[in-house]
Amino acid sequence: MRRRVLDVAEDSFQARGYHASSLGDLMAAAGVTGGALHHHFPTKKALALAVIGERVAAAVEKTWIEPVLAAASAREGVRTVFGAVAAELEQQGYVRGCPLNNLAHELSLADDEFRSALAGIFAGWRQTIADKMRADQTNGGEGGVDPDRFAALAVAAYSGAMSMAKTSQDAGVLRECLKGLESVQPPPSGPAARRRRRVLVHIR
């Protein structure tokens, strides 16, 4: 029963947002009475906090963290996720946006508990990519590019691309941004640049 409420809430929060999702609608959609809902989630805020902590975090984990960790490199992981998400969106024909971003925009200024919960997910997401790239570098690959910088850019590009994709209802911008991300190379400054590039070619 608790799970049913969470399912419906997760879906409705993404499709309509937090404020536009009334508890009445959620109750009807989940087939749950007011008493039952209030038992598991005393307030609407508690419900949202649960959705963020249990569902949104899990979605990021499944969509991003796991594929990145499983990939051959950070770069490859980013490429894989962008491609997979773009393909999924194109197949389903509409774009509802990134659950994390959607809630982050609506809630992070409204309440500090919301904000820190969402910020934690963002931080973990970035750190996974950065750590992965650091591992790549100690393994001899991926010269020059700053891991934290790359991770921040990858997450920002994804989030921003999803915003535009949602607004234009067209996933094409995701592919555009991925191609742009592919062009992120270590800055060709000084003689070190040539060496780096050689290394990059080498390991492939």
Next chain:
Amino acid sequence: MRRRVLDVAEDSFQARGYHASSLGDLMAAAGVTGGALHHHFPTKKALALAVIGERVAAAVEKTWIEPVLAAASAREGVRTVFGAVAAELEQQGYVRGCPLNNLAHELSLADDEFRSALAGIFAGWRQTIADKMRADQTNGGEGGVDPDRFAALAVAAYSGAMSMAKTSQDAGVLRECLKGLESVQPPPSGPAARRRRRVLVHIR
């Protein structure tokens, strides 16, 4: 009077969002009676449409379009805007996010009129950067990088960085992403590059 309402609405929509801004609050904050408000904006939706068309578009124009057009190059324009916004946010000590993005997330799935109005602003923004870079290229500068690709990435990176900055209440990620963007270089040409690219595509 109409201007006063728009001022207050613009501010409240950015600080609290559309749904969380009640007309009662807006009336009180603007010192306007219900009748006056209803005279200028028959519905709340009409008010939001006016805010988007007159204020949000103008904000993007002033923050992005004008500086980019005035800059020596598209790249330089992007650099300038990122720096200026980061500096402004750091000075004021809090982050309310990008007005366009905030409303885009909350409204683009709710109503198609909202959606297309917001999508138009996004499109104009991207096109300005892309056109600027095309001009750079015909003037001999900026080789290799695809203008549309760069524009999409710049806008996405900015939007996404603002999302994270808003969620973490820290503008630092903006500077990180700018540094990442600086590393966007035309893909190295030559046999080595071609080989690498082939491998990358193959993996997908």
Next chain:
DNA sequence: GGTAAAACAGACCGGTTGTCCTGTTTTGTC
């Protein structure tokens, strides 16, 4: 300075929202 339209005032209403409260049923445990 008369007049029509626009601008504004302020009360009002139906509907909805989130929350709370009192019972009833189910579950787990000795």
Next chain:
DNA sequence: GACAAAACAGGACAACCGGTCTGTTTTACC
């Protein structure tokens, strides 16, 4: 099978929301 705790049912309610309505005042123009 007694019994306490958790799970659930369902109504009640006070606050609030957006929208509408009827008047009054200001403005613009001939």
